[in-house]
Amino acid sequence: MAALINVPAKAKRGDIIEIRTLTSHIMETGFRRTMDGALVPRDIITSFTCRYNGAEIFRADLFPAIAANPYLSFFTVAKESGKFEFEWIGDNGYSSTASASITVE
Amino acid sequence: MPTTRRQFLSLAGSITVIPIVTLRPLEATPAMLNTVIRNVVGEASIRTGKVKLDIPPLVENGNTVPMTVSVASPMTADDYVKSIHVFNEKNPQPNIGNFYLNPSSGRAQISTRIRLADTQKVVAIARLSDDSFWQVIADVVVTLAACTEEVN
Numbered sequence: 001m002a003a004l005i006n007v008p009a010k011a012k013r014g015d016i017i018e019i020r021t022l023t024s025h026i027m028e029t030g031f032r033r034t035m036d037g038a039l040v041p042r043d044i045i046t047s048f049t050c051r052y053n054g055a056e057i058f059r060a061d062l063f064p065a066i067a068a069n070p071y072l073s074f075f076t077v078a079k080e081s082g083k084f085e086f087e088w089i090g091d092n093g094y095s096s097t098a099s100a101s102i103t104v105e
Numbered sequence: 106m107p108t109t110r111r112q113f114l115s116l117a118g119s120i121t122v123i124p125i126v127t128l129r130p131l132e133a134t135p136a137m138l139n140t141v142i143r144n145v146v147g148e149a150s151i152r153t154g155k156v157k158l159d160i161p162p163l164v165e166n167g168n169t170v171p172m173t174v175s176v177a178s179p180m181t182a183d184d185y186v187k188s189i190h191v192f193n194e195k196n197p198q199p200n201i202g203n204f205y206l207n208p209s210s211g212r213a214q215i216s217t218r219i220r221l222a223d224t225q226k227v228v229a230i231a232r233l234s235d236d237s238f239w240q241v242i243a244d245v246v247v248t249l250a251a252c253t254e255e256v257n
Contacts, residue, residue, distance in 0.1 A: 016212050017211075029220070057209055059205040060202055062202055063201055065202070065219050066219055067168060067217075067219055068168070071217055073173075074216075075213075077209050077210070079209070
């Protein structure tokens with residue numbers, strides 16, 4: 001599934017950098033009804049994790065009150081060159097990953 | 106053969122339709138909000154301060170409301186923000202999101218976009234490394250609600 005990741009390509013060691021992620025997902029709340037009254041089943045992303053060279057640096061539990069196409073922004077300290085891995089997990093076995101690399105000088 | 110009044114009445118009497126409609130509460134109540142907050146906080150007291158919630162006071166479209174929570178914290182190994190929890194008062198469910206940080210976050214700030222079903226309060230609570238809880242409450246006026254509209 002398509003995801004947009006915004007991580008600076010380069011940073012100085014010790015810099016605090018912002019990481020922004022956007023992924024495409026309907027985030028169906030499970031509270032909406034169709035015209036004929038049937039409840040539309042819930043289909044949301046429930047969990048987001050970001051790992052920096054294997055170590056978890058940020059995690060979030062999401063609920064139906066998160067808007068469609070979940071956007072998340074958070075910070076971390078640039079410690080070493082390497083890779084950020086992002087993982088979204090949701091209802092109906094949904095799972096999606098993305099990654100971004102950074103050079104730390 | 107035309108149906109007589111007597112036939113009609115006996116028929117109507119035999120078919121007793123009891124409409125059973127179980128309605129889920131359409132919105133979280135302040136009591137539900139308190140319950141979920143207590144689930145996170147436990148018995149600890151919640152102080153006001155340290156936490157800043159940036160959210161528009163007037164929202165035209167409740168389907169996507171930008172929100173930023175930041176906490177005044179040095180984010181060192183001894184003094185950092187463990188987690189940020191955001192709640193609402195009147196959506197069908199009181200939770201919005203839980204966000205887990207650590208000292209390597211550097212800055213205790215998160216942003217996302219949320220849904221608001223009604224004009225209501227939004228509560229952000231931060232848990233610090235000493236297990237103290239700090240909160241801020243914002244009032245948001247919503248003109249177009251999210252969540253409960255029909256699917257076309």
